[in-house]
Amino acid sequence: MNLLAKPPAVGLAPALVLVRDHRLRAEVRRVAAAAERATDERAMPVGRHAWSGAGMVILDTxxxxxxxxxxxxxxxxxxxxTEGEPAVSDWQAATAVGAERVVALPACAVELVEQFAEHAESRTGEGVVVAVAGAGGGAGASTLAAAIALRAAARRSRRDTVLIDGAPLDGGIDLVLGMENVPGLRWPDLVIEDGRVSATALHNALPAAAAGLAVLSCGRHGAGRSPAELTPAAVRAVIESGRAAGDLVVCDVSAERGPAADTMVDAADLVVLVVPARLRAVAAAEVVASYLGERNPNRGLVVRGPAPGGLRGAEVAEVLGLPLLAAMRGQSGLAARLERGGLSVRRRGPLRDAADAVLSMVGAR
Incomplete structure (x- = not known):
């Protein structure tokens, strides 16, 4: 061992290495050491969270x-x-998986070093991403996501908070906040070039629900108009912009399932599943919890009352095998408040307590 060699750079997410051949894997390991990058060597299949969270992915054909x-x-x-010059089958596999480069080793080791340098940014950063999903339509995920964002902004737990609407068919999260008439960009107005977006520009362009809280809503499409189209690339760009800036990014996944929703779940440091305390909702939540677990192991549960059959939060958590973050009793006047003027969490209550419990889990105190 060379005692003078520098350790891998601190704060950089390891490169995920999926290479079966031991000689090729050893060569990748050697190049990574030269580039001062840590590696995480695994075999297929790998979880979606490991795939999306790695600093970069190095794989063979x-x-x-x-x-x-x-x-x-x-x-x-x-x-x-590849070991030696790539063949047609190697290029075909690279195209299928979306590889940026095909590097022949050991001849082009310098090119792999350059790739390590190009993707040397920390993927964990200072920002925190929370995704809120519902066990089905009407579970209350949008309301909880909005409450988390409002509480984070009020407590100034981060420099800024961004609330991202990931449910194009739900009418727009700006309605939940009573800010549908506040000027600013919505998803249909947002144009992202080359997969990047400035956090400062984003905050300046989006409508603000409160000081330090920018909201990216899907808006309403109306009769004869198509809903906002959320692409994974655009969603990823907005999330990573907030993460890099040190923001708290709250994603309202609701009951959406698809590439854009998957991107939010994959990127989250914590996925919160909201389940009404009703038997059918719990049955549906078993399927949703399994889906979320396949993509991201960092999950928590919020059980929302009322509970007509007397289901307790701890019982629901045991059935789903998820840690219970909060069990909310029914909150009087909440539905009327949402209809008449938008959500507010200035006063203490079950919703505010649940939002604070989620923020405490991600260390946003």
Whole structure:
């Protein structure tokens, strides 16, 4: 061991290495050491969270083919490596998985070093991402997501908070906040070039629900107009912009399922599942909890009352196998408040307590 060699750079997410051949894997390990980057060596299949959270992904042709077949999402920083010059099958696998480069080792080791340098940013950063999903329509995920964002802004737990609407068919989260007439960009107005967006520009362009709280809503499409189209690339750009700036990013996934919603779940530091305390909702939540667990292991549960059959939060948590963050009793006047003027969490109550419990879990005190 060279005692003078520098350790891997601190704060950088390890590169996920999916290479079966031991000689090729050893070569990747050697290049990573030269680039001062840590690696996380695994075999296919890998969880979606490991795939999306890695600083970059290095794979061989077999792993690339398997990843494409499993539907692993395209992302920046995918590199396919080959032993010697790549063949047609190698290029085909690279295209299928969305690789940015094909690098022949050991001849082009310098090119792999350059890729390590290009993708050297920390993917954990100072920002925190929370995704709020519902066990079904009307579970209360949008209301809780909005409450978390409002409480974070009120407590100034982060420099800024961004609330992202991920449910194009739900009418717009700006309605929940009573700010549908506040000027500013919504998803249909947002144009993101080259997969990047400035956090400062985003905050300046989006409507503000409170000091330090920017809201990116889907808005309303109305008769004859199509709903906002959320692409995974645009969603990822907005989330990573907030994360890099040190913001709290709250994503309202609600009951959405699809590529954009998957991107939110994959990127989250915590996924909160909201389940009404009713038998059918709990049965539906078993399927949703399994889906979320396949993409992200960092999950928590909020059970929302009233409970007509007397279901307790701890009982629901035991059935779903999830840690219970909060059990909310029914909150009188909440539905009327949402209809007449938008959500407010200035006074103490079950919703505010649940939002604070989520913020405490992600360390946003």
């Amino acid at each position: 077999a792993a690339a083919t398997a990843a494409a077949a499993e539907g692993c999402p395209r992302r920046p920083g995918i590199v396919l490596v």
